[in-house]
Amino acid sequence: MNSQTEKMLETLAGKLGVSVQYLWWVMVRGNKVEGYILLSFIVLGLLVSLIGFLAVRYAWSREGSHDDVIENGGLTAFVIGFIPLVLFSYWCVMDLAMPEYGAMTDILSKIK
Numbered sequence: 655m656n657s658q659t660e661k662m663l664e665t666l667a668g669k670l671g672v673s674v675q676y677l678w679w680v681m682v683r684g685n686k687v688e689g690y691i692l693l694s695f696i697v698l699g700l701l702v703s704l705i706g707f708l709a710v711r712y713a714w715s716r717e718g719s720h721d722d723v724i725e726n727g728g729l730t731a732f733v734i735g736f737i738p739l740v741l742f743s744y745w746c747v748m749d750l751a752m753p754e755y756g757a758m759t760d761i762l763s764k765i766k
Contacts, residue, residue, distance in 0.1 A: 663761060681757035688756075689749030692742040699738030706731030 660674075667677045709728030749756050
């Protein structure tokens with residue numbers, strides 16, 4: 655951190671009535687928690703995709719009768735389940751791998 659950022663952080667900590675170290679710890683910890691929340695959305699999306707894949711596989715395995723409702727619903731669930739993977743994977747990795755970077759960007763966005 656440069657001196658200007660440290661001064662801004664001290665100002666923010668003074669306004670909140672906490673120490674700079676405690677504010678930094680809270681911000682880093684908050685980014686880790688956010689990363690785990692995003693990870694849970696990704697896992698939930700993968701489970702929905704797995705259920706959709708299994709539904710499509712079940713619909714295709716039935717000889718003679720293709721159930722369009724199961725097939726279309728399964729394909730829809732498969733696609734919808736991958737949306738959280740695409741949307742949240744970058745932020746999840748950033749929050750879990752580099753929570754300090756996330757805390758710094760959060761602080762700088764709140765100060766400006």
